[in-house]
Amino acid sequence: MNTDMINKRMKIIEDIQAELNKLKTHYEEALENDAGFQKVQEEVEKVKEEYKEKQEKILTNNAYKAINDQLKEKRLELKEQKEALSQELVDYYREHGTPEIEDNDGNVKRMKFSVRLVS
Incomplete structure (x- = not known):
């Protein structure tokens, strides 16, 4: 192309x-x-x-503030884990050449790729 x-x-x-x-x-x-x-x-x-x-x-109130801080921390952790998973899936695809992977429960998951241009 x-x-x-x-x-x-x-x-x-x-x-x-x-x-x-x-x-x-x-x-x-x-x-x-x-x-x-x-x-x-x-x-x-x-x-x-x-x-x-x-x-x-x-x-x-400190109790509510602590919960709010925990929420922020967990959201950040979730974002980081999703980014890591995304990179691992790309590496898996490169290595195995298949856009499918089986999870721990035996379910086959299909990868969805998304690409964007950034300046």
Whole structure:
């Protein structure tokens, strides 16, 4: 496969993204011009402020803060384990040439690959 096809596909994606952004802007402008929506949005903002204040008050309690810290730690650990598994699966695929692997229970799992371009 040559780079012309890839570049063409990237241009199509850019064009669709630009069109999507325009539509999103029009949608948001339509909502901003609706008085009923504005009233509801103001009420939502008030509720969000109250929620945030209550949450901050609760988090000043050391027991809740400790639980929140544990949640953050476990989320980070889970993210790291998933990244490690992803790399191990790529290595397994390179070594064995098959996109399937059997888990501890005997179930066959199929690998799904995803690739992105980053600048």
